[in-house]
Amino acid sequence: MAIAYEEKGAGLHERIRTQGHWLVQEDGAWQSSDDAAVQAIIDAYTLDDARAPIIAAIKQEAMDRILAFLPAWKQSNLNARMNELNEARFVRSLSIPEVYEVEAMRGIWDKAKAIRAASDAHEAALKALGTFSAVLAYPWRTTGWPTV
Numbered sequence: 001m002a003i004a005y006e007e008k009g010a011g012l013h014e015r016i017r018t019q020g021h022w023l024v025q026e027d028g029a030w031q032s033s034d035d036a037a038v039q040a041i042i043d044a045y046t047l048d049d050a051r052a053p054i055i056a057a058i059k060q061e062a063m064d065r066i067l068a069f070l071p072a073w074k075q076s077n078l079n080a081r082m083n084e085l086n087e088a089r090f091v092r093s094l095s096i097p098e099v100y101e102v103e104a105m106r107g108i109w110d111k112a113k114a115i116r117a118a119s120d121a122h123e124a125a126l127k128a129l130g131t132f133s134a135v136l137a138y139p140w141r142t143t144g145w146p147t148v
Contacts, residue, residue, distance in 0.1 A: 003030035003039055008132045009050045016041050050135050055123050058140050062119035066112045069148055078105050114146040 003023070016023050019041055021033040032038035070078075082105055085098055094102065122140045129135045 001035040003032055003035055005030045005042065006132060008045050009136050011050055011053045012042065012045045015045060047132065047135060050132055051126055054126060058119055058122045062115050065115050065145065070108060070112055078108065111148040115148065118145050
């Protein structure tokens with residue numbers, strides 16, 4: 001039996017390996033450890049399967065971009081300080097410096113939210129693509145990310 005192969009991404013090859021098989025191309029022909037079993041794995045591999053590792057990479061990229069300018073310790077400090085200022089608003093008016101501080105913190109969070117929005121847009125765009133070649137070629141690394 002010959003393998004009917006369509007490029008579906010690295011995740012397919014990982015799936016074949018994790019199920020105890022191998023697939024290689026030799027002299028233009030696909031060879032496998034078990035043609036019937038490998039073909040079944042290829043046939044069962046869906047667009048959602050191909051999208052999953054890309055979506056995970058998009059989420060990681062968003063996290064890395066946010067942490068590059070807003071490390072976890074700083075996020076924690078900003079949250080704590082914003083909570084203090086919100087509590088203060090219940091018993092008194094904020095001072096002018098405190099109002100500016102709140103606005104500065106909102107500006108920082110707006111940058112993080114812009115990155116999250118870009119990540120969400122990349123995921124939605126990827127989910128709208130209907131072919132393996134389009135999914136694999138989607139340029140999420142180089143387009144659509146805000147400058148912070």
